[in-house]
Amino acid sequence: MTNLPLKFNKIVKFLTVFGGLLFSAAAFAEYRLNFQDPVTQTARDIFSLHMLIFWICVAIFVLVFGVMFYSIFKHRKSKNYEPAQFSHSTKVEVVWTIIPFIILVAMAIPATQVLIKMEDTTKSDLTIKITGYQWKWGYEYLDSGIDFYSTLATPREQIDQFDTERAVPQGENYLLEVDKHLVVPSGRKVRALITANDVIHAWWIPAFGTKKDAIPGYINELWFNVDEGKEGIYRGQCAELCGKDHAFMPIVVEVVTGEQFEQWVAAGGSFENVENLATETEPPVETNETALIEKLVPAANAAETEPETEATSSVTYTMEDLMATGEKVSATCVACHGAEGKGIPGVFPAIAGSAMAKGPVEDHINIVMYGKPGTAMQAFAAQLSDEEIAAIVTYQRNAYGNDTGDVVLPSDIQAKRK
Amino acid sequence: MSHAATAHDDHHDHDHHMPTGFKRWFMSTNHKDIGTLYLIFSLTMLFIGGAMALVIRAELFQPGLQFVDPHFFNQMTTMHALIMVFGAVMPGFVGFANWMIPLMVGAPDMALPRMNNWSFWILPFAFSILLLSFFVPGGAPAAGWTLYAPLTIQGGMSVDMGIVAIHMMGISSIMGAINVIVTVLNMRAPGMTLMKMPMFVWTWLITAFLLIAVMPVFAGAVTMLLTDRHFGTAFFNPAGGGDPVLYQHIFWFFGHPEVYIMILPAFGIISHIIPTFARKPLFGYSSMVFATAAIAFLSFIVWAHHMFTVGMPLQGELFFMYATMLISVPTGVKVFNWVTTMWRGSMTFETPMLYAIGVVFLFTLGGLSGLMLAITPADFQYHDTYFVVAHFHYVLFSGAVMAMMGGAFYWLPKWTGHMYNETLGKIHFWLTAIFFNITFFPQHFLGLAGMPRRYADYPLQFTEFNQWSSIGAFGLGISQLLFVYIIVATVRGGKKATKEVWDNPEGLEWTVPSPAPFHTFDEPPVVK
Amino acid sequence: MASHTQDQYFVPDSSVYPFLCSIALFCIAMGGASYLNGYSWGPNLMTAGLLAMAVMLFIWFRTVILESPDYNMDVDKSFRMGMAWFIFSEVMFFAAFFGALYYIRMLAIPWLADTEILWPGFEATWPSAGPLGAELLAKGTPDTTAIAEGTKYSLVDPWHLPLYNTLILLASSVTLTIAHHALRANNRKQLIIWLAITVALGVWFLFLQAEEYIEAYNHLGLTLGTGVYGSTFFMLTGFHGFHVTLGAFILFVVLLRCMRGHFTPERHFVFEAGAWYWHFVDTVWVGLFIFVYVL
Numbered sequence A: 001m002t003n004l005p006l007k008f009n010k011i012v013k014f015l016t017v018f019g020g021l022l023f024s025a026a027a028f029a030e031y032r033l034n035f036q037d038p039v040t041q042t043a044r045d046i047f048s049l050h051m052l053i054f055w056i057c058v059a060i061f062v063l064v065f066g067v068m069f070y071s072i073f074k075h076r077k078s079k080n081y082e083p084a085q086f087s088h089s090t091k092v093e094v095v096w097t098i099i100p101f102i103i104l105v106a107m108a109i110p111a112t113q114v115l116i117k118m119e120d121t122t123k124s125d126l127t128i129k130i131t132g133y134q135w136k137w138g139y140e141y142l143d144s145g146i147d148f149y150s151t152l153a154t155p156r157e158q159i160d161q162f163d164t165e166r167a168v169p170q171g172e173n174y175l176l177e178v179d180k181h182l183v184v185p186s187g188r189k190v191r192a193l194i195t196a197n198d199v200i201h202a203w204w205i206p207a208f209g210t211k212k213d214a215i216p217g218y219i220n221e222l223w224f225n226v227d228e229g230k231e232g233i234y235r236g237q238c239a240e241l242c243g244k245d246h247a248f249m250p251i252v253v254e255v256v257t258g259e260q261f262e263q264w265v266a267a268g269g270s271f272e273n274v275e276n277l278a279t280e281t282e283p284p285v286e287t288n289e290t291a292l293i294e295k296l297v298p299a300a301n302a303a304e305t306e307p308e309t310e311a312t313s314s315v316t317y318t319m320e321d322l323m324a325t326g327e328k329v330s331a332t333c334v335a336c337h338g339a340e341g342k343g344i345p346g347v348f349p350a351i352a353g354s355a356m357a358k359g360p361v362e363d364h365i366n367i368v369m370y371g372k373p374g375t376a377m378q379a380f381a382a383q384l385s386d387e388e389i390a391a392i393v394t395y396q397r398n399a400y401g402n403d404t405g406d407v408v409l410p411s412d413i414q415a416k417r418k
Numbered sequence B: 001m002s003h004a005a006t007a008h009d010d011h012h013d014h015d016h017h018m019p020t021g022f023k024r025w026f027m028s029t030n031h032k033d034i035g036t037l038y039l040i041f042s043l044t045m046l047f048i049g050g051a052m053a054l055v056i057r058a059e060l061f062q063p064g065l066q067f068v069d070p071h072f073f074n075q076m077t078t079m080h081a082l083i084m085v086f087g088a089v090m091p092g093f094v095g096f097a098n099w100m101i102p103l104m105v106g107a108p109d110m111a112l113p114r115m116n117n118w119s120f121w122i123l124p125f126a127f128s129i130l131l132l133s134f135f136v137p138g139g140a141p142a143a144g145w146t147l148y149a150p151l152t153i154q155g156g157m158s159v160d161m162g163i164v165a166i167h168m169m170g171i172s173s174i175m176g177a178i179n180v181i182v183t184v185l186n187m188r189a190p191g192m193t194l195m196k197m198p199m200f201v202w203t204w205l206i207t208a209f210l211l212i213a214v215m216p217v218f219a220g221a222v223t224m225l226l227t228d229r230h231f232g233t234a235f236f237n238p239a240g241g242g243d244p245v246l247y248q249h250i251f252w253f254f255g256h257p258e259v260y261i262m263i264l265p266a267f268g269i270i271s272h273i274i275p276t277f278a279r280k281p282l283f284g285y286s287s288m289v290f291a292t293a294a295i296a297f298l299s300f301i302v303w304a305h306h307m308f309t310v311g312m313p314l315q316g317e318l319f320f321m322y323a324t325m326l327i328s329v330p331t332g333v334k335v336f337n338w339v340t341t342m343w344r345g346s347m348t349f350e351t352p353m354l355y356a357i358g359v360v361f362l363f364t365l366g367g368l369s370g371l372m373l374a375i376t377p378a379d380f381q382y383h384d385t386y387f388v389v390a391h392f393h394y395v396l397f398s399g400a401v402m403a404m405m406g407g408a409f410y411w412l413p414k415w416t417g418h419m420y421n422e423t424l425g426k427i428h429f430w431l432t433a434i435f436f437n438i439t440f441f442p443q444h445f446l447g448l449a450g451m452p453r454r455y456a457d458y459p460l461q462f463t464e465f466n467q468w469s470s471i472g473a474f475g476l477g478i479s480q481l482l483f484v485y486i487i488v489a490t491v492r493g494g495k496k497a498t499k500e501v502w503d504n505p506e507g508l509e510w511t512v513p514s515p516a517p518f519h520t521f522d523e524p525p526v527v528k
Numbered sequence C: 001m002a003s004h005t006q007d008q009y010f011v012p013d014s015s016v017y018p019f020l021c022s023i024a025l026f027c028i029a030m031g032g033a034s035y036l037n038g039y040s041w042g043p044n045l046m047t048a049g050l051l052a053m054a055v056m057l058f059i060w061f062r063t064v065i066l067e068s069p070d071y072n073m074d075v076d077k078s079f080r081m082g083m084a085w086f087i088f089s090e091v092m093f094f095a096a097f098f099g100a101l102y103y104i105r106m107l108a109i110p111w112l113a114d115t116e117i118l119w120p121g122f123e124a125t126w127p128s129a130g131p132l133g134a135e136l137l138a139k140g141t142p143d144t145t146a147i148a149e150g151t152k153y154s155l156v157d158p159w160h161l162p163l164y165n166t167l168i169l170l171a172s173s174v175t176l177t178i179a180h181h182a183l184r185a186n187n188r189k190q191l192i193i194w195l196a197i198t199v200a201l202g203v204w205f206l207f208l209q210a211e212e213y214i215e216a217y218n219h220l221g222l223t224l225g226t227g228v229y230g231s232t233f234f235m236l237t238g239f240h241g242f243h244v245t246l247g248a249f250i251l252f253v254v255l256l257r258c259m260r261g262h263f264t265p266e267r268h269f270v271f272e273a274g275a276w277y278w279h280f281v282d283t284v285w286v287g288l289f290i291f292v293y294v295l
């Protein structure tokens, strides 16, 4: 905390070191007692401020209850202590009103300084728009146009432990892994514009010292600047109740050097050609899901590799292809509508036997592409490709006992865009 | 106040029979019976809400989903809090108010006895609606007790049931509060000036004012939710020019005073117990009164400290930070006064005193973590984590609920005419205090290390402390069975209590026999 | 059982009304919630609850009226205080809606206009139906990028019906005060005339308000769903109108009681309670007129 009065700095440093020792004692090895290690100046400022306030509180606590327990041990009837009868003293009342007030002023000064620094979002090097969805995060690099969604990658089998027989042991980054990382450079001021699509979420990376609500219709700002030399993976979680899967929309940020970041941007958001990634960095988790999509959706890879399928429209899709893809891709939908398409009555309608999934195709495609305002059913047109939407709709119309026999082609979806 | 006898029509007979059965319990106009009903209701709700807490803790014992799915988990969190706040704590204190305020100010009953009964009877029906919402499609409300839009806009029928139930609770609270204010201002015995009133009466007077000021605001907020859900209004819908954050502002304008509604009467109870067992008058009576009033005043201008992360302008954040921090000053005055009341007293440590000391100690701990939360930049880290959960259980459970337990032991002999079993009482205190700390102390660490609240499942590094917490919660729950046992046993029998019960306690309630007769103060007592 | 435990205090008999009223309230609330969610029995339950409540309150108040000769001045004072605090709670209820209006208008709309990535072209003006406005919302239009250049609605002209309504309500407060003076002077005839005029003015107000609503819905395109302007406009004026209805009803009952010769120049709590309520409703209207219509 550079611009704190000198004395504060010293006190804070001492206390932080002392506190750090206390809290990282070996006995507490697997019990984390305090903030995650900060990797930005902001997070360090917050940490010092937190420790400063903490120790002041401890001091007050010890003092007040030191007096109380002294009294409890000394002034008891069993020791035949005769009660005094005094009952007021304006002098002490004034004293113990003023002293706490002074202590509060002493706390408010550094707090104000840190806050003013945090709220200064000017002079940023890079802007990312972050959008919260039920239940995933959308990232858009406003400077380079790269955009993608980031979804929980922990397999369902690790989470559902209802049936101990089928349960799988949880991995190291259980609930803290996503399919696509947010990639940012170290040593640069990254400004984030945060909003949401449906309900309020909050984007939080503890190690960066940033937390901001993502509010539908409004844009919040935050910034962080990760220290050079602290490249690596940082994990956070959604911090505002956003419905059923609030606990299942983590945030993973991969911090790389500025150079690597530029290469990453140049490659259109791919690490393929990026060199010298820090040892801690790891490739984003590839879920079965993404892998399967690439295999099953011809257009996804085919367009580049095989010359004869240049245009999407010339690919032939069989019902089987679409159904298989649909089953995989509709993992997005399953979050609400349930694995067996039964939904949750009264909250999320069933797809199985749904009038919409068995009625006119048009309506079905519409609701998937454009959602239904004011409900949790969001617009998927921007999130999913034509192939995916076609596959999902086909799947929903034929799975779960809906058996309409309808096949929806990506070209149908393409036609509806715009 | 003029108590000069006015003309008295003599067509009323003067028998003092106590009604029985339906007439006594459903049609009562007697403050003691209504108080008893409130207290029983509150205890019942504590158990229902507690059972839900145990579901939460069972699910959080290990990472992964073992017992309930996340949607049901959210219902548990929401309903646990709604039931505890509106079903256990608030009615509990109204029960104390009903029983004690007329006794303490020397009135024969509450000022508006029939309305008093109505205030009570609305509650069981309101909570029936709330609990019935488990059985409608989609289950109970699941958006947290704060019912934030737009998540509540998405919910099913249960949200509407929750809203109408809240309207009913609001009607009940407002009527209850009006009754308290009118009783205190209009029914005091001759000679009892405002500055001679017992502290509990003072704290309730101010609490009642807070209730009347903020319950309608809450009603307004949920009404807007209702019309947004069903009548096409756009208060919280940005597409129509509204703002989801508007809901939060209105809610917390209610919500923050609400937390003091839940703690001020507790302060009142503590201010009675400590002097009795320190055998020394309450230190700094008038500064206690002013501190209470100051807390109430400040509580109206700090609400946005629950919303530091919504992206307020800097000036707003600073204002709410400073205002929030200021509340520590009057609260500190109270703590210091209690400690000074003990200072050079001649203390004994019967169960109520143990509770009082426990409350002062643990509440202050929770208050200090509240002060940490008030520091805006640091709150960005604490907000919506278990650090907050730890904070408010320290002030709510070890503040409000334990104060009620202490108060119950303190006045139980007056209510029932029997002494409770002192040994069991002490055991109950120690079990509660110890298990409480096992449950909630580790949650501070969980929060600091980054565990968000309202999570049905969590990453592996939070496992150990969650296990501590869950074990503590079950211990805490089971310990409360002892509480019920002690109460039932005391109602049914035990050593006869004297009029004064304790060693020379202060207050009019100790001048009437134990149990307090059905009608007290046939003649207004004179206070010197 | 007798109510007086001693000379100074009045404690009423046990009474079943509160319990029955609670059941009625339960039916209203539960019926209402079911109604909103499409259960066919909802409206029936709600109507039954409302009827039961009306009957219960009628009986309850009747009992109180019959008892009132027994009340001493302390009871009277308790009632007065109770009414005053009840009105305070109503003030706070309206405060929530006025606060919402202030917040939306002064803060939220400008912020929305600042977020250009989300709502290109939306400008902060008041009144505003928001970036998408009511029509688009109602249609659930899929194309969220299509920004309405302000949906088609017009405002109620404050200098016509609302102005008349302001004058009517202000006048009614005056006539009510005249009636009160007449009551104090024990001038029955004057009392009844002026009170009747007051009630008539209240009804006239409601009539004009209804006309204004019909006009707004049918010709101005201004509805409850016209974005946030429609929301604040109708909720504030609507709740006010509801309170006027209630106030007029109370005064009407008071009028009937006056005609029956109730109340004395010294003791007329209900009259005063009704009058306070009426003045409160009047004051709220002045606030509405300024903040909702004129500014």
Ligand code: HEA
Binding pocket: A060, A064, A099, A100, A101, A103, A104, B146, B259, B260, B262, B263, B305, B306, B324, B325, B327, B328, B329, B331, B332, B333, B335, B363, B364, B365, B366, B367, B368, B370, B371, B373, B374, B375, B379, B382, B383, B384, B388, B391, B392, B395, B396, B399, B400
């Ligand atoms: C009884 C209930 C109660 C009480 C009394 C308090 C008391 C206080 N609370 Fe708490 N609070 C809650 C119930 C309560 N709170 C609840 C339920 C929530 C969460 C709601 C939700 O989100 O669901 C919450 C959340 C909450 C937050 C929001 C956290 C977040 O979500 O990010 C904040 C932030 O400022 C806060 C602050 C405070 C402060 C400063 C006090 C102060 O009043 C405390 C004052 C007391 C002391 C400071 C101790 C004694 C004083 C001394 C010994 C004097 C010397 C001290 C000094 C000079 C420092 N509280």
Ligand code: HEA
Binding pocket: B046, B047, B048, B049, B050, B051, B053, B054, B056, B057, B077, B078, B080, B081, B082, B084, B085, B088, B089, B143, B144, B145, B146, B389, B393, B396, B397, B400, B401, B439, B453, B454, B455, B456, B469, B473, B474, B476, B477, B478, B480, B481
């Ligand atoms: C006065 C209020 C009050 C009280 C008394 C309590 C009491 C308890 N609370 Fe409460 N709690 C809140 C108010 C309160 N809480 C609020 C406002 C929230 C926020 C909700 C939200 O986020 O929206 C919350 C949230 C909350 C959470 C966080 C949930 C989440 O974020 O998802 C947790 C988790 O541990 C918890 C636990 C407990 C426990 C273990 C108790 C215990 O103290 C309860 C102890 C009592 C019993 C358990 C009695 C019951 C006894 C039995 C049923 C018999 C038991 C029998 C056997 C075990 C055989 N509470």
Ligand code: CUA
Binding pocket: A132, A133, A135, A200, A201, A202, A238, A239, A240, A241, A242, A243, A245, A246, A247, A249
């Ligand atoms: Cu998104 Cu919680």
Ligand SMILES: [Cu+2]
Binding pocket: B255, B256, B259, B302, B303, B305, B306
């Ligand atoms: Cu608060």
